[in-house]
Amino acid sequence: MNAVIYHNPRCGTSRNTLALIRHAGIEPQVVDYLRTPPTRQKLAELIAAAGLQVRDAIRSKEAPYAALGLADAALSDEALLDAMVANPILIQRPLVQTGLGTRLARPSEVVLEILPVIATPFTKEDGEVVKPQAKPDPRR
Template sequence: MSEYTIYHNPRCSKSRQTLELLKENGVEPKIVEYLKNPPSASELKKVLKLLGFEPQQLMRKKEAEYKEAGLDNDALSTDEQIKLMVAYPKVIERPVVFSADKAAVGRPPENVLELI
């Protein structure tokens, strides 16, 4: 079985539910509190590729930081968006669970069951 990682925010109920669901199914993921330890641009690119997402698809558009960072600017390149996601990790959707070859967003938490 592959090793799983979760970008986790312990204050988020969906993130806590997703982590609990993984554990109930025998998965002990590596927990990354991404607000304290944001992913690097290369890590974020890898996760986006595994999800098959463009950066905007992994953003929390209702967060104040989304507009503050200028992420609502359609002229930003993919690399610029990723750099801003690293600088403003609060805009990254949560939770994200991934392994070496697949990923899912835990909204709803049951989405991650397809990984295991």
């Protein structure tokens, strides 16, 4: 299975998500989106594919959010996308794409929705254990 993770190596959730993908036996394409941000079109596609609204994919706790006045509810999705492309630190992370879908992996276990079933427990950086998923019932 192919996978792409839009990753920030300084983010614990992003590091845990990357490790969880690898735990599932997949070596993903890792995109350091701060150094190589997605295009505006690609970002819009990722957000839509993840089932998010643009505002849900923006990091409101980052300094540029306040400095650019992005809390203004009247701002269009286009204006928010422009701000995210110009200031990639505003992109919520990690976004992950696989053949099974696209997710914003917050918390990191959300990525399990688009990965093959894991067979063994996974331990996050903070010691929290993610248990193997139940096998899908073939009768459903």
